[in-house]
Amino acid sequence: MVKFLIRRLGLMVVILFLVSIIVFSLVHLTPGDPARMILGQEATEEALHALREKMGLNDPLYVQYLSWVSNVLQGDFGNSLKDNTPVLSVLLQKLPVTLQLTVMSFLIALLIAIPAGIISATRKGTFWDYFGTTFALSGVSIPPFFLGILLIFIFAITLGWLPPSGYVEPWVDFKKSMTLMILPALAVGVRLSAEITRMLRSSMLEVLQADYIRTAYAKGVLERGVVIGHALKNALIPVVTVSGLQLATFLGGAVITETIFAVPGLGRLVIDAILTRDFPVVQGAVLFMAIAVVVVNFLIDILYSILDPRIKLTGGQ
Amino acid sequence: MAVAAQTEPIKPQQQPPVESPKKRMVKEMFSRFFQNKLAVIGGAFTLMLIFMAIFAPLISPYDPTEQNYAKFLQSPGEENVLGTDELGRDILSRIIYGARVSMQAGIISVGIALLVGIPVGLFSGYYRGVLDEYFVMRFTDALLAFPPLVLALSLAAVLGAGLQNAMIAIGIIFTPNFIRLMRAEVLSQREREYVTAAKAAGISDVKIMFRHIFPNCLPPILVQATLSIAAAIIAEASLSYLGLGTQPPTPSWGAMLSMGQGYLGDAPWISLFPGLFIFLTVLSINLFGDGLRDALDPKLK
Numbered sequence: 001m002v003k004f005l006i007r008r009l010g011l012m013v014v015i016l017f018l019v020s021i022i023v024f025s026l027v028h029l030t031p032g033d034p035a036r037m038i039l040g041q042e043a044t045e046e047a048l049h050a051l052r053e054k055m056g057l058n059d060p061l062y063v064q065y066l067s068w069v070s071n072v073l074q075g076d077f078g079n080s081l082k083d084n085t086p087v088l089s090v091l092l093q094k095l096p097v098t099l100q101l102t103v104m105s106f107l108i109a110l111l112i113a114i115p116a117g118i119i120s121a122t123r124k125g126t127f128w129d130y131f132g133t134t135f136a137l138s139g140v141s142i143p144p145f146f147l148g149i150l151l152i153f154i155f156a157i158t159l160g161w162l163p164p165s166g167y168v169e170p171w172v173d174f175k176k177s178m179t180l181m182i183l184p185a186l187a188v189g190v191r192l193s194a195e196i197t198r199m200l201r202s203s204m205l206e207v208l209q210a211d212y213i214r215t216a217y218a219k220g221v222l223e224r225g226v227v228i229g230h231a232l233k234n235a236l237i238p239v240v241t242v243s244g245l246q247l248a249t250f251l252g253g254a255v256i257t258e259t260i261f262a263v264p265g266l267g268r269l270v271i272d273a274i275l276t277r278d279f280p281v282v283q284g285a286v287l288f289m290a291i292a293v294v295v296v297n298f299l300i301d302i303l304y305s306i307l308d309p310r311i312k313l314t315g316g317q
Numbered sequence: 318m319a320v321a322a323q324t325e326p327i328k329p330q331q332q333p334p335v336e337s338p339k340k341r342m343v344k345e346m347f348s349r350f351f352q353n354k355l356a357v358i359g360g361a362f363t364l365m366l367i368f369m370a371i372f373a374p375l376i377s378p379y380d381p382t383e384q385n386y387a388k389f390l391q392s393p394g395e396e397n398v399l400g401t402d403e404l405g406r407d408i409l410s411r412i413i414y415g416a417r418v419s420m421q422a423g424i425i426s427v428g429i430a431l432l433v434g435i436p437v438g439l440f441s442g443y444y445r446g447v448l449d450e451y452f453v454m455r456f457t458d459a460l461l462a463f464p465p466l467v468l469a470l471s472l473a474a475v476l477g478a479g480l481q482n483a484m485i486a487i488g489i490i491f492t493p494n495f496i497r498l499m500r501a502e503v504l505s506q507r508e509r510e511y512v513t514a515a516k517a518a519g520i521s522d523v524k525i526m527f528r529h530i531f532p533n534c535l536p537p538i539l540v541q542a543t544l545s546i547a548a549a550i551i552a553e554a555s556l557s558y559l560g561l562g563t564q565p566p567t568p569s570w571g572a573m574l575s576m577g578q579g580y581l582g583d584a585p586w587i588s589l590f591p592g593l594f595i596f597l598t599v600l601s602i603n604l605f606g607d608g609l610r611d612a613l614d615p616k617l618k
Binding site for chain 1: 451455456458459460461462463464465466467468470471472474475547551554555558559560561571574575578581582585588589592593595596599600603604607
């Protein structure tokens with residue numbers, strides 16, 4: 001276990017190092033002058049020079065990289081070009097909003113996906129299976145922004161049940177916060193549930209053919225007991241890993257959804273920063289998201305090796 | 318025995334024609350594919366969209382960029398089947414032309430990912446070693462840690478808004494998937510007898526990789542490529558929706574959707590029809606891809 005942990009930790013460090021290189025290159029290795037890219041084509045020569053000096057752009061690349069990384073490691077992600085606030089504090093301020101969206105959409109996703117996946121797998125080939133698989137494929141195929149607009153059109157404009165966009169912190173007005181967040185959470189959650197349904201169905205189908213399931217039936221365990229007590233538990237294991245991998249896709253979906261519903265979270269921050277060319281914020285937010293994905297996947301791997309000791313033997317690959 | 322053989326020689330022309338195993342496999346594959354009705358419908362719809370994109374100038378009723386203030390925001394009717402937008406442009410014509418952007422974006426960006434992913438995956442899986450383990454694989458790990466859309470957006474922002482850069486950005490974010498898939502396939506092939514035989518016969522490594530191993534890895538790559546085209550179409554539409562993809566006045570489905578969002582209460586058709594087309598396109602390509610996978614490898618079903 002210790003050996004596995006160390007190996008996995010080393011792997012994570014290597015990946016994080018490469019992640020930092022990619023984020024750094026995003027601004028520094030692309031053709032053109034970063035200072036001009038930040039200030040725009042109309043910038044004066046003095047302004048460009050001042051910014052280059054300030055950002056240390058006249059230093060060799062590796063010096064720039066090292067100073068950037070050492071700053072990041074000390075929690076200094078630089079300052080926003082817009083209002084000079086530290087990037088980290090902006091990120092931390094937006095994080096709870098995206099976390100609320102994440103929790104609500106994962107809840108919605110699981111509420112839909114677990115019954116849908118179970119029914120599709122246990123009633124394979126029936127109407128319900130076709131219904132479930134068609135729903136899942138449609139959910140995967142619908143662009144997140146179209147789903148968002150469709151939800152606004154149906155629930156806010158046509159039926160008038162829910163507000164179309166906006167955000168209130170849950171501790172300010174809990175009920176209002178929830179009603180504002182339902183549509184965005186649905187927009188992300190439905191897509192997520194489609195992915196999870198597909199995975200759960202195929203993983204369930206595989207598990208249901210296992211010997212221990214036949215044994216359980218032979219022992220006279222009721223179908224519900226077999227499915228929920230025996231099969232679901234094991235079928236969920238691969239689903240959990242893939243859900244971890246889905247975090248990256250999820251964050252991408254949140255970017256679009258937060259933009260449509262005017263939710264002031266991390267995703268909205270990234271878009272605004274990209275459109276206003278606020279590159280320190282872009283760099284910080286992208287790095288932050290990638291680190292979150294790497295760390296979550298690391299934790300899932302560890303959790304996994306505890307749940308299923310067989311994984312350790314193969315080195316967690 | 319010898320006498321019997323002499324008196325009754327076997328006449329080859331009387332034998333029933335023997336199908337080569339390759340031909341039979343292809344035949345079985347086709348029959349499996351055509352049994353899957355949804356996949357056939359998906360394939361047919363995709364084909365129709367490709368024709369629509371190619372022959373857009375011939376079939377679109379109006380010029381997609383022609384503005385006509387006399388009939389802006391018209392609801393779907395006889396003159397404009399799918400209505401008009403806020404500048405009086407015909408929605409149907411814009412959707413037909415928009416298919417060009419979407420199809421092009423899907424095919425070219427996946428093409429870029431294949432062009433880089435296949436050779437890198439082949440070399441990495443064939444030679445293995447330190448470079449594979451610590452560089453190529455970890456690099457794909459690192460790239461996959463980024464939310465794909467966010468990475469594509471940042472790349473598009475750095476490279477500059479526009480369809481061409483959007484396709485490059487999307488191509489880059491899909492590349493690690495193909496590297497990993499290709500490498501995994503090579504790993505499962507490289508210990509097979511035919512590779513050992515080819516090596517023993519003194520065939521060069523490059524030739525073994527591209528002439529012998531690569532064709533055997535094709536089925537999963539084809540499936541992945543098809544499904545990636547669907548994902549790339551969503552990605553391009555997302556970039557255009559956010560203003561970093563196709564630039565106006567070129568009609569693109571994503572940009573149409575974002576333009577129409579402000580008129581959702583009065584003229585929902587402006588954004589709902591293009592959205593519906595993106596959805597149907599992606600759905601049919603996904604259906605086709607799923608059918609292809611089941612036909613190529615029935616075990617995976």
